[in-house]
Amino acid sequence: MKEIIDFLSDLHDNNNREWFEANKPRYREVLARHNDNVMRLVELISRFDSSVEGLKLADCTYRIYRDTRFSKDKTPYKDFFSAFIVRGGKRSGYGGYYLHISPKGHTWGEGSFLAAGNVCPEPYVLRSLREEIEDNAELMAANIAHSGLKLDSTNALKRTPRGFTVAAEYEYLLRQRELILSRSLTNDWFLAPDWLERTAEVFERCKPFLDQVNRATQYAYEEYR
Numbered sequence: 001m002k003e004i005i006d007f008l009s010d011l012h013d014n015n016n017r018e019w020f021e022a023n024k025p026r027y028r029e030v031l032a033r034h035n036d037n038v039m040r041l042v043e044l045i046s047r048f049d050s051s052v053e054g055l056k057l058a059d060c061t062y063r064i065y066r067d068t069r070f071s072k073d074k075t076p077y078k079d080f081f082s083a084f085i086v087r088g089g090k091r092s093g094y095g096g097y098y099l100h101i102s103p104k105g106h107t108w109g110e111g112s113f114l115a116a117g118n119v120c121p122e123p124y125v126l127r128s129l130r131e132e133i134e135d136n137a138e139l140m141a142a143n144i145a146h147s148g149l150k151l152d153s154t155n156a157l158k159r160t161p162r163g164f165t166v167a168a169e170y171e172y173l174l175r176q177r178e179l180i181l182s183r184s185l186t187n188d189w190f191l192a193p194d195w196l197e198r199t200a201e202v203f204e205r206c207k208p209f210l211d212q213v214n215r216a217t218q219y220a221y222e223e224y225r
Contacts, residue, residue: 001190001195004034005187008103009104011077015076020076035061041196041199042055045085045097045203049204059090062078079104087214095117095210097116099114100112111184112187112189113183114183114203116147116210118178118213118214121217122220126177126178132212132213133170136212137166137167150183156175181206
């Protein structure tokens with residue numbers, strides 16, 4: 001992992017085509033290692049979540065090349081590696097397990113992290129998630145606590161949406177526009193020889209939360225789509 005961290009750190013400091021082309025062999029080498037790690041993580045997660053069993057690399061990973069057409073930031077490459085391990089693949093719309101390796105931070109955040117949840121759900125999926133919260137808010141709060149991760153409220157509404165009612169102590173759940181749990185990581189996390197196993201252990205604690213999220217997502221697909 002040190003080679004991956006070093007490469008991403010150097011790319012962060014030299015995010016231009018000339019540097020990248022000169023370091024293409026190095027990129028291919030660290031990418032291959034990252035891909036191996038992702039497939040190993042899929043294997044570890046499938047031991048407690050059979051819904052991700054059989055996922056292929058392309059189902060979980062992303063290109064390093066940035067789409068700069070509509071962005072003020074014209075740097076051509078992502079200075080991080082990531083993977084989204086989720087039932088049906090990364091575009092399925094279900095909640096899943098996300099790994100983000102960014103040793104020096106990046107344009108929309110700081111550093112590496114693990115996350116679990118449903119990002120940017122479609123409006124009809126968000127409706128179903130809120131109905132699930134309305135019916136089972138106490139269970140969702142308990143599942144979040146069990147995960148040991150923090151609920152990301154960056155994009156939360158300031159007021160509880162109309163048409164939904166829960167006890168006051170759970171209104172913060174209804175105000176979420178996406179349901180994401182996250183945990184920040186230091187570079188030392190990845191330098192430990194058992195970091196993949198430890199990552200899988202973190203994700204396993206998130207499974208009850210994801211089961212609840214995906215039950216509501218599945219209902220939305222069946223009833224509202």
